[in-house]
Amino acid sequence: MNTIIETKDLKKYFQIGKNRIVHATDGLSVTIGENEIVGLVGESGSGKSTFGKAVVGLHDKTSGEVWYKGELTPAHFTPADYKKYSTEMQMIFQDPYSSLNPRMTVLEIIGEGLHLQGGFTHADIKEKVAEWLRRVGLQPDHMSRYCHEFSGGQRQRIGIARALVLNPKFVVCDEPISALDVSVQAQVVNLLGEFRDTLGISLLFIAHDLSMVRYVSDRIIVMYLGALVEIGKADEVFFHPQHPYTRLLIASNPEADPEYERKHPHVPIKGEIPSPINIPPGCRFAGRCPEVMDDCHKITPKLVMKNDSHGAACLLYA
Amino acid sequence: MKKTNNSNVLEVKDLNVDFSTYGGTVKAVRGVSYNVRKGKTLGVVGESGCGKSVTVQAILQLIPMPPGRITSGSAKLNGKEMIGLSPKDINTIRGREIGVIFQDPMSSLNPTMKIGKQIAETVKVHQHASNDEAMQKAIALLEKTKIPEAAKRAQQYPFEFSGGMLQRASIAMSLACDPTLLVADEPTTALDVTIQSQTLEIMHALQQNMGMSIILITHDLGVIAKMAHDVAVMYAGQVIEAGPVDDIFYRSSHPYTLGLRHAMPTNIEGADRKLMPIDGSPPDLFKPPAGCGYYARCPYAMRVCEKHNPEEFTISGKHFARCWLQHSSAPKVEGELFQIGHTENA
Numbered sequence: 057m058n059t060i061i062e063t064k065d066l067k068k069y070f071q072i073g074k075n076r077i078v079h080a081t082d083g084l085s086v087t088i089g090e091n092e093i094v095g096l097v098g099e100s101g102s103g104k105s106t107f108g109k110a111v112v113g114l115h116d117k118t119s120g121e122v123w124y125k126g127e128l129t130p131a132h133f134t135p136a137d138y139k140k141y142s143t144e145m146q147m148i149f150q151d152p153y154s155s156l157n158p159r160m161t162v163l164e165i166i167g168e169g170l171h172l173q174g175g176f177t178h179a180d181i182k183e184k185v186a187e188w189l190r191r192v193g194l195q196p197d198h199m200s201r202y203c204h205e206f207s208g209g210q211r212q213r214i215g216i217a218r219a220l221v222l223n224p225k226f227v228v229c230d231e232p233i234s235a236l237d238v239s240v241q242a243q244v245v246n247l248l249g250e251f252r253d254t255l256g257i258s259l260l261f262i263a264h265d266l267s268m269v270r271y272v273s274d275r276i277i278v279m280y281l282g283a284l285v286e287i288g289k290a291d292e293v294f295f296h297p298q299h300p301y302t303r304l305l306i307a308s309n310p311e312a313d314p315e316y317e318r319k320h321p322h323v324p325i326k327g328e329i330p331s332p333i334n335i336p337p338g339c340r341f342a343g344r345c346p347e348v349m350d351d352c353h354k355i356t357p358k359l360v361m362k363n364d365s366h367g368a369a370c371l372l373y374a
Numbered sequence: 375m376k377k378t379n380n381s382n383v384l385e386v387k388d389l390n391v392d393f394s395t396y397g398g399t400v401k402a403v404r405g406v407s408y409n410v411r412k413g414k415t416l417g418v419v420g421e422s423g424c425g426k427s428v429t430v431q432a433i434l435q436l437i438p439m440p441p442g443r444i445t446s447g448s449a450k451l452n453g454k455e456m457i458g459l460s461p462k463d464i465n466t467i468r469g470r471e472i473g474v475i476f477q478d479p480m481s482s483l484n485p486t487m488k489i490g491k492q493i494a495e496t497v498k499v500h501q502h503a504s505n506d507e508a509m510q511k512a513i514a515l516l517e518k519t520k521i522p523e524a525a526k527r528a529q530q531y532p533f534e535f536s537g538g539m540l541q542r543a544s545i546a547m548s549l550a551c552d553p554t555l556l557v558a559d560e561p562t563t564a565l566d567v568t569i570q571s572q573t574l575e576i577m578h579a580l581q582q583n584m585g586m587s588i589i590l591i592t593h594d595l596g597v598i599a600k601m602a603h604d605v606a607v608m609y610a611g612q613v614i615e616a617g618p619v620d621d622i623f624y625r626s627s628h629p630y631t632l633g634l635r636h637a638m639p640t641n642i643e644g645a646d647r648k649l650m651p652i653d654g655s656p657p658d659l660f661k662p663p664a665g666c667g668y669y670a671r672c673p674y675a676m677r678v679c680e681k682h683n684p685e686e687f688t689i690s691g692k693h694f695a696r697c698w699l700q701h702s703s704a705p706k707v708e709g710e711l712f713q714i715g716h717t718e719n720a
Contacts (some may be wrong), residue, residue: 242638
């Protein structure tokens with residue numbers, strides 16, 4: 057499989073005051089293959105969205121590199137870079153209510169990218185927007201409407217059409233389904249899977265619904281407090297988690313099966329994700345880990361691969 | 375589920391709620407009946423806009439009236455009618471006999487008031503306690519919901535709490551007067567799975583210790599499976615299927631309940647199936663359909679479904695479904711949905 061995205065020790069810090077630095081994404085090295093869906097999971101505050109935004113250039117990188125198809129992307133995107141990469145990388149946002157401009161019609165929202173790229177007549181843009189509205193399951197005559205006239209699921213489809221109208225090869229989906237009802241989530245997830253198959257795009261699917269991530273993804277990356285804790289094929293990570301954090305995260309996910317829930321009473325993970333400001337050395341999960349050892353507070357664990365696809369950053373396996 | 379007896383804390387019967395708007399009248403709740411058993415949890419599940427929250431909010435007079443209006447129906451709390459109570463009378467029930475937890479703890483607490491004081495206020499109003507007593511009680515309540523360093527935390531403002539801690543504080547507040555019924559409206563929707571699991575565990579433990587009943591409103595079938603003893607599935611302002619939790623999950627009898635389950639992935643290794651979304655959207659409740667609300671989206675819709683609203687057909691015991699397929703002269707459906715719905719029986 058050819059690699060489309062490769063990050064090397066990607067870091068994004070935010071300075072929020074004197075000597076106070078938020079280590080949002082702290083050194084991630086991952087690859088995403090062509091035509092692959094990679095799921096990214098973790099609690100809020102684990103740096104998932106920051107990572108996604110840094111990859112597509114919406115955040116400047118503090119350090120580290122992002123390679124797109126063997127080409128190093130700039131650390132700071134200029135308007136010209138955005139224009140260049142907008143036909144390659146796109147993003148779908150979490151909240152379909154706040155990510156669409158209420159004062160623009162659907163035609164303006166979806167057509168804006170084409171307009172900014174240039175080289176399209178008004179009729180071309182209209183035709184393309186109509187085509188994409190059909191592809192995401194809406195009607196072409198919806199293009200003259202404003203987004204307040206649509207339901208959450210329909211708005212998310214508009215967001216998908218806006219991202220895909222420029223034919224990108226790689227799309228970051230930042231919690232695209234968490235604001236939607238269960239029945240609508242399935243529609244959006246199936247739609248994304250379909251576009252992967254028909255358009256050959258790669259997706260970074262950020263979400264906190266583990267069952268849904270397992271369902272859509274080929275591989276899963278688990279993040280905790282800015283760092284990668286586990287990576288592997290979706291079923292490997294979900295059914296045979298290595299890292300204690302992944303195990304607890306998956307056990308926290310309630311199954312829609314009362315019998316199973318009665319038979320598997322589980323002890324919730326204790327505490328909450330600590331502040332990402334001025335992180336102490338050692339394993340970031342040490343404070344909440346049920347299997348913590350003395351060394352965990354001193355040594356920062358490195359990713360140890362169990363086989364060529366599955367690995368965890370935990371001293372249990374070092 | 376219709377018989378009146380002492381084991382029910384809350385009995386809602388044929389409740390109808392309308393909202394008058396510029397666009398016309400929305401029939402948000404259309405004849406909802408359900409019972410909450412003593413010491414048990416009733417899970418109410420359904421999509422946004424199905425009326426699951428409005429039903430309890432109307433009973434507690436938490437919706438502005440007008441535009442809201444209860445057109446008919448009754449809701450008896452321990453045999454006492456709640457519909458039509460004066461604002462003063464309902465105030466003695468709210469907070470004392472019925473505690474409420476809302477979805478977004480950040481917006482349901484006063485941002486300018488210390489957590490402890492907010493909880494103490496409830497105690498003071500309902501139990502006429504002194505300031506000191508009320509504060510002591512508030513701290514004890516925070517401890518009950520496993521907030522570490524409760525005395526110190528009581529002196530903090532909501533913005534100093536994380537989402538999970540805030541939700542615990544609102545649980546503490548709702549429990550201030552040992553309510554017989556706790557209404558939890560999407561209590562964990564805004565939380566991470568790990569924090570959700572902690573919060574549900576706390577609610578579960580409190581129910582065991584204090585013996586209160588819970589109405590748990592959610593759209594997450596996983597949460598329902600974990601917490602509920604009885605389930606009511608709502609759609610377009612009606613309860614379309616209800617019964618004990620095992621019946622709802624292992625003997626689902628309404629195509630909508632089945633549809634919801636098939637729209638979610640099952641986590642069985644090596645047994646993947648494609649998710650089946652429910653196409654279309656719920657009916658417009660400005661003009662509720664004459665027949666079954668699910669008619670337009672139902673893969674098994676028959677002619678009768680369009681014009682006639684199905685009654686409650688008993689499947690077994692307390693399990694019923696509002697679906698014409700359950701009528702004795704309806705064709706036997708062995709569609710894919712039903713196949714899967716019944717083979718997962720444990």
